[in-house]
Amino acid sequence: MADGGTMFFSVNGLSKHFGGIHAVENLSFTLERGEILGLIGPNGSGKTTTINMVTGALRPTGGTIVVEGSDMAHSPAHLFARRGVARTFQVPRLFRRMTVLENLIVPALSDYAERRSTAEERARGVLQFLKLGHLANQYARALSGGQQKLLELGRALMLKPRLLLLDEPFAGVHPRLLEEIIDHIKSLNRDGHTIVLVDHNLEAIQSVVTRVMVMARGQKIADGNVAEVLQNPDVVRAYTGTRTSH
Amino acid sequence: MLHLSFTRWSQAVLLIVALLLPLGMGPYWIHVGAIAWYYALLAASWALLAGYAGQFSFAHVAFAALGGYASALCAGQLGFSLPVAIITAILLAAVIGALIGALVLRLSGPYLALFTLAISEIFRLMLVAEEDVTRGMLGLPVPGLFTGKSDIPYYYLGLALVVLALVAMNGLLATRVGLFLRAIREDEGAARASGVDTTRYKILVFVVTSVIAAIAGIYYGHFIGILTPNIAILPEMGLVIAMAVIGGIESLPGAVIGAVVVFLLSETLRSYGEWRFVLMGLALILVQRFAQNGLFPVLESLGRRRQERRAAIPSVGGPSNG
Amino acid sequence: MSYFLLLAVNGLVIGLIFALVASGLTLVFSVLKVVNFGHGSLYMLGGYASYYLITALGLPSLVGVAGAMVALFIFGVIFERLVIAPMYTDKVERKDEYAIIVTFGLTILLSNLGLVVFGPFSKSPPSFMPGALILGPLILPYDRLIAAVVAVVLLVGLTLFLKRTALGQALDAVSQSRESAAVIGIDPRRMYTIAFGLSSALAGGAGALIAPIFALSPSMGDLPAVQAFIIIVLGGMGSVGGSIAGGILLGLVQGLGVGYLPDPNRALAYTQAFGALLLVVTLLIRPTGLFGRSHLRLE
Ligand SMILES: Nc1ncnc2c1ncn2[C@@H]1O[C@H](COP(=O)(O)OP(=O)(O)OP(=O)(O)O)[C@@H](O)[C@H]1O
Numbered sequence: 132m133a134d135g136g137t138m139f140f141s142v143n144g145l146s147k148h149f150g151g152i153h154a155v156e157n158l159s160f161t162l163e164r165g166e167i168l169g170l171i172g173p174n175g176s177g178k179t180t181t182i183n184m185v186t187g188a189l190r191p192t193g194g195t196i197v198v199e200g201s202d203m204a205h206s207p208a209h210l211f212a213r214r215g216v217a218r219t220f221q222v223p224r225l226f227r228r229m230t231v232l233e234n235l236i237v238p239a240l241s242d243y244a245e246r247r248s249t250a251e252e253r254a255r256g257v258l259q260f261l262k263l264g265h266l267a268n269q270y271a272r273a274l275s276g277g278q279q280k281l282l283e284l285g286r287a288l289m290l291k292p293r294l295l296l297l298d299e300p301f302a303g304v305h306p307r308l309l310e311e312i313i314d315h316i317k318s319l320n321r322d323g324h325t326i327v328l329v330d331h332n333l334e335a336i337q338s339v340v341t342r343v344m345v346m347a348r349g350q351k352i353a354d355g356n357v358a359e360v361l362q363n364p365d366v367v368r369a370y371t372g373t374r375t376s377h
Numbered sequence: 378m379l380h381l382s383f384t385r386w387s388q389a390v391l392l393i394v395a396l397l398l399p400l401g402m403g404p405y406w407i408h409v410g411a412i413a414w415y416y417a418l419l420a421a422s423w424a425l426l427a428g429y430a431g432q433f434s435f436a437h438v439a440f441a442a443l444g445g446y447a448s449a450l451c452a453g454q455l456g457f458s459l460p461v462a463i464i465t466a467i468l469l470a471a472v473i474g475a476l477i478g479a480l481v482l483r484l485s486g487p488y489l490a491l492f493t494l495a496i497s498e499i500f501r502l503m504l505v506a507e508e509d510v511t512r513g514m515l516g517l518p519v520p521g522l523f524t525g526k527s528d529i530p531y532y533y534l535g536l537a538l539v540v541l542a543l544v545a546m547n548g549l550l551a552t553r554v555g556l557f558l559r560a561i562r563e564d565e566g567a568a569r570a571s572g573v574d575t576t577r578y579k580i581l582v583f584v585v586t587s588v589i590a591a592i593a594g595i596y597y598g599h600f601i602g603i604l605t606p607n608i609a610i611l612p613e614m615g616l617v618i619a620m621a622v623i624g625g626i627e628s629l630p631g632a633v634i635g636a637v638v639v640f641l642l643s644e645t646l647r648s649y650g651e652w653r654f655v656l657m658g659l660a661l662i663l664v665q666r667f668a669q670n671g672l673f674p675v676l677e678s679l680g681r682r683r684q685e686r687r688a689a690i691p692s693v694g695g696p697s698n699g
Numbered sequence: 700m701s702y703f704l705l706l707a708v709n710g711l712v713i714g715l716i717f718a719l720v721a722s723g724l725t726l727v728f729s730v731l732k733v734v735n736f737g738h739g740s741l742y743m744l745g746g747y748a749s750y751y752l753i754t755a756l757g758l759p760s761l762v763g764v765a766g767a768m769v770a771l772f773i774f775g776v777i778f779e780r781l782v783i784a785p786m787y788t789d790k791v792e793r794k795d796e797y798a799i800i801v802t803f804g805l806t807i808l809l810s811n812l813g814l815v816v817f818g819p820f821s822k823s824p825p826s827f828m829p830g831a832l833i834l835g836p837l838i839l840p841y842d843r844l845i846a847a848v849v850a851v852v853l854l855v856g857l858t859l860f861l862k863r864t865a866l867g868q869a870l871d872a873v874s875q876s877r878e879s880a881a882v883i884g885i886d887p888r889r890m891y892t893i894a895f896g897l898s899s900a901l902a903g904g905a906g907a908l909i910a911p912i913f914a915l916s917p918s919m920g921d922l923p924a925v926q927a928f929i930i931i932v933l934g935g936m937g938s939v940g941g942s943i944a945g946g947i948l949l950g951l952v953q954g955l956g957v958g959y960l961p962d963p964n965r966a967l968a969y970t971q972a973f974g975a976l977l978l979v980v981t982l983l984i985r986p987t988g989l990f991g992r993s994h995l996r997l998e
């Protein structure tokens with residue numbers, strides 16, 4: 132479990148503009164160690180852009196991203212990964228013509244701290260956990276959509292993440308696999324992983340998180356207990372498509 | 378594994394054949410063989426750059442020209458001793474390779490191809506235009522490496538360079554760098570998200586392959602004795618691409634064999650003139666269309682591949698088409 | 700002054716031809732997201748097609764040009780169906796490289812086929828119309844005038860076609876998003892084939908128009924192709940209007956450059972290098988072209 136709620140990740144005044152589009156505007160939030168946060172919002176509200184920024188894939192237009200005391204807003208993506216900030220992609224981005232095992236070994240070897248043999252051992256453990264063991268030597272391209280999502284989760288786990296950002300892990304997944312992924316996320320959180328979970332499947336999100344943050348048109352419009360937030364009129368309006376007052 | 382489908386055993390046999398061949402060949406074919414090693418070096422290093430690392434560059438023969446001209450000018454006009462001239466040329470290629478690698482960090486696919494094509498053309502046009510230094514299309518004389526008239530020393534030097542380059546490149550690929558390069562080729566963003574310092578490895582692969590291309594050019598210049606800007610024309614790059622693709626763009630020994638076979642064929646069929654290149658263009662399209670891993674890996678592991686393909690059929694659902 | 704005018708007018712004519720070549724390249728790029736490295740050899744093929752239609756079949760010159768465009772359209776459609784189309788299936792994993800290699804292979808194939816079939820020596824088809832229009836100090840051969848007029852007609856026609864017709868709109872829809880286009884009932888694969896055919900026809904038409912001005916040779920497509928690459932990176936990358944403007948501009952710059960720089964050998968080399976340098980600098984500033992949309996990989 133979390134060790135008494137030390138704040139270890141905080142985002143302050145984060146913005147991203149693409150030309151005239153304000154994809155994310157003045158976003159601030161903090162995460163405590165061991166916490167699991169649901170991040171929801173209508174299409175185009177800036178969720179993926181937020182993940183891209185807090186993993187270094189996109190340079191923010193403004194704002195700070197503080198990971199355990201140091202501002203990483205201008206660090207390249209691979210340094211985020213090495214600091215244990217790991218992610219999955221909305222549409223799986225695997226190394227398609229590499230084997231499942233190789234997909235997992237890449238992150239393990241990337242910081243030169245681990246030997247290949249121990250990395251491979253750890254990868255087999257992760258495959259066991261994800262029930263993908265029998266696919267170890269398959270090419271990633273040969274996996275089904277759901278299996279690809281699992282493998283991406285595994286690849287993120289190989290970074291020994293302190294913070295795990297999952298972009299729509301439930302989207303397009305077979306109901307049977309959905310249960311499985313939910314269980315994986317729960318058990319990862321039980322083991323102390325801090326997780327940000329982005330998805331449109333509110334039901335699935337509610338079964339995992341207690342805190343949820345809502346974005347609409349690049350801005351945070353609510354943050355707090357799931358049940359309360361979903362009653363919030365601003366949130367309801369954002370989802371039903373009518374303009375909010377601000 | 379797919380990427381190392383040439384067994385050590387068959388490589389050893391090929392090496393022995395290559396070593397013994399000059400015993401049974403006349404001077405003409407020894408000369409041809411020595412030139413084939415030049416293309417083998419280029420094709421194999423380009424296969425590493427384009428096939429392994431996914432950096433499709435049209436500037437590879439320009440690096441051969443850079444090496445050749447630099448070594449020739451250092452040895453000639455600047456009066457360096459041969460070893461110093463050669464080392465200077467190699468270092469220069471490493472520096473320029475790093476520079477190009479750094480410049481193209483944000484480019485991919487057709488943009489990278491166009492960029493390197495333009496760089497290559499600019500360099501070639503400079504070689505043509507700056508006659509005072511390069512003697513333009515008249516050609517720059519280059520001192521030989523060996524005394525005597527025989528091409529046999531060059532043949533064995535070329536062979537040694539090919540073997541060394543293959544050993545060095547395979548050595549590199551066997552480390553985690555090989556894994557990272559393939560990851561970068563498959564998805565650079567995902568590689569970065571997995572902690573891979575993609576900048577570093579992309580520059581590295583440009584340096585390594587540029588140096589090998591430059592070594593090929595240095596070897597060629599000192600062997601042939603004269604260099605013209607035509608060493609870097611687009612059809613030469615086309616030849617190298619065809620050799621690598623036909624041999625197997627993701628297999629370094631495959632690219633070497635592709636280079637040797639294509640070049641020997643084109644020499645054997647000399648009497649057919651340009652028809653040879655019609656055939657080569659057609660072969661390039663057909664191989665890419667029907668056998669994207671090249672002909673030689675396909676021949677080598679026909680049976681094994683069929684098994685792999687059967688095993689690779691997805692076990693649950695179809696592959697996602699996201 | 701009259702020297703300047705002469706150079707400018709000649710540059711303009713060449714520029715219009717460049718614009719035709721570049722707009723075809725742009726069409727394929729924006730719809731298929733493919734840079735056709737074989738575009739220059741289609742231009743060459745068009746020149747020879749019209750030459751043989753005119754000399755062997757005895758067709759009138761402009762009919763020969765039209766015939767060349769039809770022939771090249773058919774050639775483009777067949778090549779797209781047989782060689783490019785597999786790219787959109789799961790069979791081809793590395794799509795960018797695949798497209799570069801097969802189109803570049805087409806160049807090797809066609810330019811050498813040109814050498815063996817048409818011979819290395821240049822050929823000249825008969826004039827569209829002998830003589831020249833004399834406007835004071837300015838002598839304008841009718842061939843150039845006619846080539847320019849036909850080029851303008853084709854460019855205007857292309858623009859109208861893309862803007863006003865249902866097929867043109869469908870091409871544009873696919874170029875913006877093939878998924879959304881498919882949703883509204885447009886078959887993207889069909890549009891790819893049509894775009895490639897049209898693009899080939901434009902290249903072929905340009906080659907046929909230039910034939911009476913400069914003679915035909917198997918390597919005649921190399922330079923215009925490189926110019927077209929530069930133009931689409933600079934201006935177009937998806938914009939037909941941009942590539943027309945870019946083509947005319949580049950033709951003018953080169954016409955004047957070669958005329959005014961002292962040493963002709965160097966002038967030629969460096970005006971070519973200048974275009975390439977422009978391309979390099981543009982890509983360094985904007986890795987996906989100056990005014991281009993970001994490059995969409997076909998996944
Ligand atoms: N690279 C980009 N260039 C331009 N605009 C972009 C880019 N990436 C995202 N956007 C825009 O930024 C806004 C936010 O997009 P984002 O992908 O972050 O939304 P999202 O909340 O993840 O939506 P979804 O639920 O559909 O995944 C959208 O308007 C999108 O069009």
Ligand SMILES: [Mg+2]
Nearest residue numbers: 178179180221
């Ligand atoms: Mg998203």
